[in-house]
Amino acid sequence: MITTKGLTKVYRSQGREVRALDDVDLHVRQGEVFGVVGTSGAGKSTLIRCVNLLERPTSGTVTVDGVDLTALSGSEQRAGRDLRAARQRIGMVFQHFNLLSSRTVQQNVELPLEITGLGRRERRRKAAELLDLVGLADKARSYPGQLSGGQKQRVGIARALAGDPKVLLSDEATSALDPETTRSVLKLLRELNQQLGLTILLITHEMDVIKSVCDSAALMRGGRVVETGQLTDLLSDGHSRIARDLFPLGDFGTRTPDRTVLEITFQGDAPAQPFVSQLARTYQIDINILGAAVETIAGRLVGRMRVELPGSHTDNVVPIGYLRQQGLQVDVLDPSNGAAA
Numbered sequence: 001m002i003t004t005k006g007l008t009k010v011y012r013s014q015g016r017e018v019r020a021l022d023d024v025d026l027h028v029r030q031g032e033v034f035g036v037v038g039t040s041g042a043g044k045s046t047l048i049r050c051v052n053l054l055e056r057p058t059s060g061t062v063t064v065d066g067v068d069l070t071a072l073s074g075s076e077q078r079a080g081r082d083l084r085a086a087r088q089r090i091g092m093v094f095q096h097f098n099l100l101s102s103r104t105v106q107q108n109v110e111l112p113l114e115i116t117g118l119g120r121r122e123r124r125r126k127a128a129e130l131l132d133l134v135g136l137a138d139k140a141r142s143y144p145g146q147l148s149g150g151q152k153q154r155v156g157i158a159r160a161l162a163g164d165p166k167v168l169l170s171d172e173a174t175s176a177l178d179p180e181t182t183r184s185v186l187k188l189l190r191e192l193n194q195q196l197g198l199t200i201l202l203i204t205h206e207m208d209v210i211k212s213v214c215d216s217a218a219l220m221r222g223g224r225v226v227e228t229g230q231l232t233d234l235l236s237d238g239h240s241r242i243a244r245d246l247f248p249l250g251d252f253g254t255r256t257p258d259r260t261v262l263e264i265t266f267q268g269d270a271p272a273q274p275f276v277s278q279l280a281r282t283y284q285i286d287i288n289i290l291g292a293a294v295e296t297i298a299g300r301l302v303g304r305m306r307v308e309l310p311g312s313h314t315d316n317v318v319p320i321g322y323l324r325q326q327g328l329q330v331d332v333l334d335p336s337n338g339a340a341a
């Protein structure tokens with residue numbers, strides 16, 4: 001649904017060059033919620049602004065719903081007719097809502113429809129329908145100043161949906177909200193994704209946002225995508241940085257060469273299997289459980305357990321093979337730094 005190829009953006013100011021995006025290839029599948037995560041300055045905002053061509057990339061292409069936006073002329077306020085039409089199919093939600101304070105909630109939602117020249121009655125009908133969808137039917141005549149942050153963001157979402165977009169871009173939509181309001185806005189985004197088949201690309205600096213709403217994610221650093229994939233696949237990859245950040249087990253003591261520490265990840269029905277006791281019985285070994293946690297990620301139950309077995313890695317090749325045969329993801333932690341060996 002959204003594909004970027006070789007997307008690069010170089011800013012030049014005061015004789016300096018900043019490569020905000022560096023050869024970014026991204027693929028967001030139709031109907032998924034895709035999160036881009038990264039620390040400040042990683043290039044997330046630049047990426048989202050280049051995806052709807054609010055910012056024209058220095059090089060590379062952006063294709064949304066089969067249309068190569070980079071081939072259309074203009075950018076920002078000077079977008080050509082074709083680019084404006086393509087943009088109407090892309091909704092955008094902002095961190096600070098960007099509502100007009102002098103207009104009522106209803107009038108804010110109607111604004112994009114006014115720009116497209118839709119008649120007054122049809123605009124009202126559409127705005128009322130959208131306010132109902134985001135749970136704010138009773139606030140149509142209120143002004144933004146009379147709403148809570150979460151309600152303002154719901155208005156922002158209703159306005160973004162006015163043009164019946166297939167794609168919604170969300171620029172840190174929950175960063176200005178408290179944790180409970182964040183949860184309710186993320187739940188709304190998930191419902192819209194499922195009810196309307198809306199593809200959502202969101203950027204965030206919070207792993208919790210990725211964990212609670214995304215199907216896939218990309219990690220950005222220094223303008224580059226350093227890792228990307230579906231969360232369920234990343235969780236099965238012992239080397240995934242995203243998986244480790246999504247599901248930190250913390251440090252559970254120092255490891256010694258005569259012990260083997262395993263990190264066991266299980267998804268779906270696998271936790272029902274009492275694999276630790278089976279392993280202990282089958283191989284007559286004492287297993288020390290160092291830590292365990294269960295989370296719901298991408299709508300699936302995922303568990304992770306860290307256990308310690310007596311003996312070196314070589315001594316434990318057979319028990320490790322047994323666990324893997326049970327369909328479990330097993331990573332042997334490197335005794336020197338705790339990362340998967």
Ligand SMILES: Nc1ncnc2c1ncn2[C@@H]1O[C@H](COP(=O)(O)OP(=O)(O)OP(=O)(O)O)[C@@H](O)[C@H]1O
Nearest residue numbers: 011013018020038039040041042043044045046047
């Ligand atoms: N208009 C601009 N002119 C010059 N440099 C810019 C401009 N916009 C962004 N940058 C630089 O590009 C890099 C990426 O910025 P960007 O805002 O995309 O990062 P980000 O990941 O969204 O960060 P944050 O989470 O803080 O918003 C930064 O080094 C930033 O200083």
